[in-house]
Amino acid sequence: MFFDRGLKDNITLRREDGGRRSWLLILLALVIVVLAVGVGGYAWKRYQSVQGAKQVQVAEPAQLGPEQQALTQIRSLVAAKSLVRARELCYRSLDQCKDPGVVTDVERLLGQININLLLTPALMPEKVEYVVQGGDSLERIAKKFGTTVELIRTGNDLKGRMIHPGDRLTIFKAVLTLAVSKSRNDMLLKANDRFFKRYQVGTGQYGKTPAGTFVISEKIVEPPWWRPDGKMIPFGDKDNVLGTRWMSITPVKGTPSVSGYGIHGTWEPDTVGKQASAGCIRLVNSDVEELFMLIPLGARVVITE
Helix, strand or coil: CHHHHHHHHHHHHHHHHHHHHHHHHHHHHHHHHHHHHHHHHHHHHHHHHHHHHHHHHHHHHHHCCHHHHHHHHHHHHHHCCCHHHHHHHHHHHHHHCCCHHHHHHHHHHHHHHHHHHHCCCCCCCCEEEEECCCCCCHHHHHHHHCCCHHHHHHHCCCCCCCCCCCCEEEEECCCEEEEEECCCCEEEEEECCEEEEEEECEEEHHHCCCCEEEEEEEEEECCCEECCCCCEECCCCCCCCCCCEEEEEEECCCCCCCCCCEEECCCCHHHCCCEEECCCEECCHHHHHHHHHHCCCCCEEEEEC
16 A cells, blocks of 8 residues: 555646646746747847838939039039039039029039139139249239239149249139129129129118229228228227228219228128128128139129119
8 A cells, every 4th residue: 555655646746837837938938939939029120220211212312303403513513622513513503593492502502612622723714824924923813814913823822922924823704793683682703694603791881882883992901990980990900890801992984983992891690691790791700811812903892682
């Protein structure tokens, strides 16, 4: 009986152990299944996300209109420093573009490109190669081509004013003119009557800036200012409002005679883009210094309402 009872107990224990192992195996299998489903689901979602992103990336350029595509191409050319090609595409875009926002972006890029090309020896259609002759000076060459000494020096990376016969220079020969809009408070710089760069300007309060056609008649670096009461305020004085450069404008025949007006810088950049001056045209100092270098005496300035 003892043997039988022990055998039965042993058999019972084995059955209980076997049952427990079965349940453990079942639970383990369930855990594996759950993990497999979770991992598989995550992998599938990740795959769909990547594929979706690829589809968006592939589809995005096709969604751009031709004007936006041209703007993207211009930016790529600028980044690659292919400025001459970028410039050509800018002008083509301005001729064809109807979207005002794109036009503004293209003008901004084109202005930067034109100035970058102008201030280096790089060739552009408005430049010619010139071989210095005996008796030449920078002043004589500037007068011959209707440009400025400062632009010749900067565009050819000249450290001083000394030149020698046989030296080769690139000279900008286009005729530069300015067109000021009082209502838009902007100034368009043109080269041979073609867009070159647009600047933001300040004009006179209550429409005080005179309209008509003028010429640049005087250019002064670090100008003094004469107050309305006749007192002279030297450059550097906190009360001098003219900024770092001054260019007088004189009316031509057919425009009412006025005096005392000009284009100048300002120590109050927040007033640029507004009708805030006593009648003159003001720019931020960096812009007026750039224009001062480019614009020769006698350049035409047209001011419209």
